[in-house]
Amino acid sequence: MTANNGPKDAQPATRRANEALARSLPSSDERDFEDAKRGLIAVIPDGLVPHKDTTERPVWDMKPFDFEHDVEAPPTVNPSLWRQARLNAIHGLFKVTERVYQLRGYDVSNMTIVEGDTGIIVIDPLTTIETAKASIELYFANRPRKPVVALIYTHTHADHFAGAKGIVSEDDVRAGKLQVLAPDEFMAFAVSENVIAGNAMGRRAWYQFGGFLQIGERGLVDSGLGKTIAAGTFTLIPPTDTIKTNETRVIDGVEIAFFLVPETEAPAEMVMYFPQFRLLDMAEIATHNMHNLYTIRGAEVRDGRVWSHYLNEILDRWGDKSDALIAQHHWPMWGSDRIMQFLAKQRDLYKFIHDQSVRLLNHGYKPTEIAETLRLPASLANDWSTREYYGTLSHNSKAVYQKYLGWYDANPANLWPLPTVERARRTVEYMGGADAVLKRARRDFEAGDYRWVASVTSDVVFADPSNTEARELAADALEQLGYQAESGIWRNAYLSGALELREGVPDPKGRVNTLNADLLKGISLDLLFDFMAVRLNAEKAEGKRLVLNWTFTDIDEKLTLRLENSALTHLLGKLAPDADASFTLTRATFDQIILKQKSFPMAIMKGEISVKGNPFKLRQLMAMLDDFTPRFPIVEPGPART
DSSP, rough: SOOOSSOOOOOHHHHHHHHHHHHHHHHOOOOHHHHHTTTTOOOOOGGBBBSSSSSSSSSOGGGGGGGGGOEEEEEOOOOOHHHHHHHHHEEEEEEETTEEEEOOOOOOOOOEEOOOOSSSSEEEOOSSSHHHHHHHHHHHSOOOOOOEEEOOOSSSSSSGGTTTGGGHHHHHTTSSSSSEEEEEEEEHHEEEEHTTTTHHHHHHHHEEEETTTOOOOBBBBBOSSSSSSOSSSSOOOOEEEEEEEEEEEEETTTEEEEETTSSSSSSSBEEEEETTOOOOOOOOTSSSSOOOOOTTOOOOOOOOOHHHHHHHHHHHGGGOSSSSSSSSSSOOOOOOHHHHHHHHHHHHHHHHHHHHHHHHHHOOOHHHHHHHHHOOOHHHHHHHSSSSSSSOOHHHHHHHHHHHHHHHSSSSTSSSSOOOOHHHHHHHHHHOOOOHHHHHHHHHHTTTOHHHHHHHHHHHHHHHOHHHHHHHHHHHHHHHHHHHHHSSSHHHHHHHHHHHHHHHOOTTTTTTOOSHHHHHHHHHHHHHHHHHHHHBHHHHHOOOOOEEEEEEEETTTTEEEEETTEEEEETTTTOOOOSEEEEEEEEEEEHHHTTSSSSSHHHHHTSSEEEETTHHHHHHHHHOOOOOOOOOOSSSOOOOOO
């Protein structure tokens, strides 16, 4: 680790860049601030949601963001992002229109409440039990306390469903006291994103949302889409029904037209129109920023062409019939003309990114060349709602390339590149050694060439992670890039990289755990055994063969699990006659074992698992499975790569 661990001030080049950007920003249109404050009824004091154990850090706290009350951006924050951060710092219970309310600023997402004839409809219960419960209690403190008659998930990302048990109980759902609605295939996608690659995705999300950055002018200010992800307890209540086609339903006297928009911002997502209130809820496909066609935490690439087509159809259906527009992030807007202009800009934004990226790749441009070439037209670039607070034109254009052509840029020199560490060592050697690289890099740093300095010092760090001078200079360069970034998630990523170069990988203890009992309930047996398969260490499995039968009595399912050729495969609905061992148990017991609440031997001893054949074959298999840690290195080589 480096000797100087603290964040540093903005360098002269960063100050000049941010000052120049401030002069070029769109006119000081205050309508967004007026909209963000309109209808405010009440707030949670300081936005404070304490942890159940008061010795732990709060689950949510807006008090540390008080520094954002200043209109003028500090030199360590991009002035455009500063404006977005100030808007996202406005929190409370807001009335949107008659019978429609929003809780904003108590998580990265919004909770929307629609008042029915006898109860309330809750749309998206935030990320955690604690923030969801605090938000709905704020609502009940200011509106009549009525039962929840419906809970609606707009899409499959955790910040839109994981606080469910802070709103309703699973017992009430089972008893039919309310319905839980979601778009078609919700469960398949909601759980799969958090399972197969969940460890890596969770680690990368720390970078995207600045999970370990100190809040302040030199640290976390915003994530573009909202402040950050709430801490607390992650849950999932499965839907009781799904919306499979575009349809209109009446729930507790409220008419809702559901419109499915799969393969846009999420693989399963839907927007809603409320004709009684002339209100359009855009879920997360039209928010006050450029969104991600590729999210840097890692996820499947999204289709900008399809995204744009859906926006066009929504605009045609309901644009002139809407007096108010909300989304499950950011603030509403009012007025049919403004709403239509907004939707048209969002529609054209994603079509532009898609079409122009495809045009250039068809001319033979490489991903980085497309990213450096594309510029938004002035009509989009000068609109606050399309600016790069979350997604960026740079990484979104690369996403389009990836969608159509994949990672390979067709240059054979890049078909079989050297591994990162070896390439870094040989590059540093070619450049005359670490001392020569750092001597030139320091000059480039003084000149404000931070992109290049970050690149070459990263090579030195990967070649020799113990080089403290390289670590510090790499951190300094990343830090300045963060201070200049308009995208909240780029800023968070740069500053998180700088933090880890200086202080090492933080301990994630106490952070949201997505692999829990609620999530496991929603994971199919098929996906669960696929997750087991990705944990198989091929070297340990070399030359080994075994067959295990599994029968789950409570869900009436069975399967054959087979290991051969260093691959773990399974076949649902079949039991192999040549099995080495057969296990009969409940799915509930299996889930407890996965969560490490009990072990296989203990469950066998207690009679919770019956075994035929050789039970030690299972022990052999378990010894071949890797455990994943969320603390793997990112900005330096890991132990296996040194």
